[in-house]
Amino acid sequence: MKKVGLYFGTFNPIHIGHLVIANHMVEFSELDEVWFVVTPQSPFKVKKSLLDNHHRYEMVYQATKDYSKLKPSKIEFDLPQPNYTVNTLVHLNEKYPKGYSFSLIMGEDNLKGLHKWKNYIAILENYTIYVYPRISEGAIEHQFNNHKKIHRVDAPIMEISSTFIRKEHKNGKNVKPLLPPEVWVYIDEMNFYR
Template identity: 80%
Template sequence: MKKVGLYFGTFNPIHIGHLVIANHMAEYSHLDEVWFVVTPLSPFKKKKSLLANNHRYEMVYQATKDYPKLKPSKIEFGLPQPNYTVNTLAHLDEKYADQYSFCLIMGEDNLKGFHKWKNYEVILENYDLFVYPRISEGKVEHQFKDHPKVHRVNAPIMEISSTFIRNAHKEGKNIRPLLPQEVWSYMDEMNFYR
């Protein structure tokens, strides 16, 4: 049975920071694959600047197609909105019970707010969390600090954000080095984030 790390996000757009972290998780942990789960609408984000689902999925597909251990996933597109991770995990377990076991990949900043997630106790009881470092302020909740299901992975710290990329692109800045070539080409051709 393959062990799959689920990397949730709006990926608006996906950038090299996402790829570096996902690839590090696939190569330096006991995960067999990392799936980029493209989220239609996060309960914590506003939809104002969000590209259509199919465009964000296409950019993730373009970014990952040459990496056998990294896969795009649109599993949440057909689930009730807004998406909650606990529901997606239940759906995936039901659909792929014999093929895959799942765990979550998240940044340290997300772990700090993890106690606010819907049914976070159920997630923590049934799934491992692989946490990558972020430069941020504030403390991680004590209950997660030494939890046996929370695994800190010494991945490179990537302080690139999709928000920064969108804003810089709108201002006419050259952001090409921050994106996989195929993502840049698609974004430019479609005239996104201008």
């Protein structure tokens, strides 16, 4: 059984923090692979700063192509929008009925809001969640402390954000060190985030 961690995000753009977390999860937990699930642009929430789906997928592909245990995924691109994580999990289990076990990867900051997710109790009953630390304020919901399906992984704390990268790139700052080299080349050639 291949254990796959699902790392959801817009990855607009994917940066070295994402890679460090994903690689740490696959090397220092029970996971065999981490799939970067690129979240599609919602037709109901058009953001000018959000690149088209295929561009963000291409950046994830470029960033992960040299890592055998890290994979890009566009599984959500063909699902009805707006989509919920629970629907993606059901779809993945239908698409890969044998040989795969799926888990979620999220930061501590996202765990705080898990109780607001659609069908979060069903997710907790059926899936393991791997949580990486974030610098954040406020307590985690008490129901998630010491939960048997929630595993905290002592991953490096990465306080790099795609928002910061986009903003400072637009301001003419050198953000190249924060990006995988192939992603920087793609952004530069396509003249994104200017």
